[in-house]
Amino acid sequence: MDFFGHQDNARRQSALLLVAFIVAMFGMATLIQVFIGSIMMFFGSADSLYELSLPAKCLIGLFWAAIVIGCLFRYFDVRGGGAVLAKRFGAEPVGSGQDKRQDQRLRNVVAEMCVASRCRRPDIYVLRNEASLNAFVVGGFKDNPAMVVTQGLLDELDRDELQAVVAHEYAHVANGDVPLNMKLFIVMGGLLAVDEIGSLLMHEVWDRNAPLHHPGILVGAVFKVVGFVGVVSATLIRSGFSRQREYLADATAVQYTRNPQALASALSAIRDADIDKPLQGHYAAEIAHLCFQGGDLSAWWKKLTASHPPIQKRIKIICPTGMQKRRQKKESRSEFQAKSLNTANEVTSLFGGSAFFADSGADTNTEVDSETEFTNEASDSADNNAIIVGDGVVISHDDDVFLEPLTxxxxxxxxxxxxxxxxxxxxxxxxxxxxxxxxxxxxxxxYNQNFTDQVKHILEVLEADLRSQPNTIIEHATSRLSGSVQEENRRRFLKNLERLLIAEKQYNLTTYVTVQLLRHKLNADFPILTKKAEDANTPAEGVAAKTFDQMGEEFALLLSLVIEGSGAPEAEIDADYRRVLRAYTIENIPRSKSSDAGVIEKLEGAFQTLLVQPRPIRQAFVEHCREIVMQDNHVTKAEIALLKIFSASLGCDVAISRGNSDETSAQAA
Structure with missing residues (x-):
């Protein structure tokens, strides 16, 4: 999805509709003047539309007084801020429910999107009695919004889908929709007041059996006609404006999550559940235009006045294959998790993650259940023959990557x-x-000569083993070192090894991948940054993390290396690079090459920058890299190595299959 292009288009359409709304309001004022003036001229009380009698001026004054009073009532409703409105609708603060893990997952997802959107963290509320799948943001004119989600949303959506919905609501905040919606809400209140006063006058006088030419009926009819025209025209324009803002929020949500499939899947789930579980509360009609989805649009007139586009159209724009992927995901999840459970203790992978040092005292995420859920679900997008072992450890069970016994x-x-x-x-x-x-x-x-002699002796005795089963030997050696050598000494060893390879001019991408393997297996990677990125309570608040708009250079470097690994002709590589880079930045950043000076240092810096981003964002990027690698159905050794180091260094999972590759080493990371 070209979310930048969709955002630009939605903003243009929104601007045009906002101008149309303002023009309609001026037209409303003109209509009042012309309508009342024409009536007065008809009865001979005025000579022209511009020279009105005192009764006509009083009637016009009544119109504007009604509009102002209606606006004031709405203004006092919203001035209290999002928390007041949320409580008025019956929502409860997050954390008040019985399922604490569910509430914690919501907090974590909101915090992650706080980083991605660069918006302050809103108050979070839950409609506990709502089984429908919906969410909305309310607020006043100050920076005090509140995000409200239904209990059904927490019950039915997985972590990715929930994150996509939250990102959509954050997009409304980031795009300034909350105060703008409140202003439109106030204006509509004034127009509705005119219509309601007209209805009230007509009914009161009509009940007294007054003649049709009674002044009350005439004034009421004028109010009713003008109010009706104003409300209908304003509703049509506001609805069109709101639909464009929904498209904009969808595109912005994909920018935040880099996961269009999750948003499409969430919309599919909400669409399927909408028939059986509509909003039940008395507030349903009042907040319909604020919700993530707006209900049934089967009738043509409902489509004209709907505040939300048809869900099917939104899915088609976001991810045309979203429905199919959701069905495949549901069908394969049970089988996938069963395979994972049966083989978790039997297989390991060369370039793994924290599963290999689970007992070494490494920091773990406090949100164990929700992160485990995300890990399993993220791998569903890979081939069905993928087996997940742990954090960053995914292999393909039809490949010969099972570690042989140590000789x-x-x-x-x-x-x-x-x-x-x-x-x-x-x-x-x-x-x-x-x-x-x-x-x-x-x-x-x-080191010293004695240690060197020991290395030489090992080469003489184990050279065949080092060539035939390096994975098993590395696993055994690092496992023993992790349990017997202090972390400071393990770090010192890695630093010396890197310096030695650099001095020998052998520190290329291949040796870099092996060093990073050792770094992760020895539990000597970046614990401080990892803790900041994974901490469930204080996610990126206090962390000077870059946003997507600021990480163009990092994304460009990683994408350059992945595309170069395909071995395609230079012209094809350049074209692919420009295409995939568009998903991350609109800047024209030159393509980097693996042979560039300082590429390893830049790669390290890119990993450190990405590591402080929330895990779902890192996971989405690694999955995108996997899709790039698999797009030609041919996997090279260089692509495998890069996917391994990306997944290991960013603490994510990735699974690939051999495809049409004739490389026997095309295993999964």
């Missing part, structure tokens, strides 16, 4: 921390692109 010879060579450390240095020495003699000399300079 007796290798096991005997890794009896203590020193020998395991030597084995890890030996892993890099078997690479044919590395000058082994120069490499071992550098090891001797960094």
């Amino acid at each position: 007796d010879r290798a096991s005997m060579m890794m009896q203590d921390a020193s020998s395991c450390l030597a084995v890890l240095f030996a892993v890099f020495a078997v690479d044919e692109s590395i000058d082994r003699r120069s490499y071992l000399s550098a090891v001797s300079f960094a």
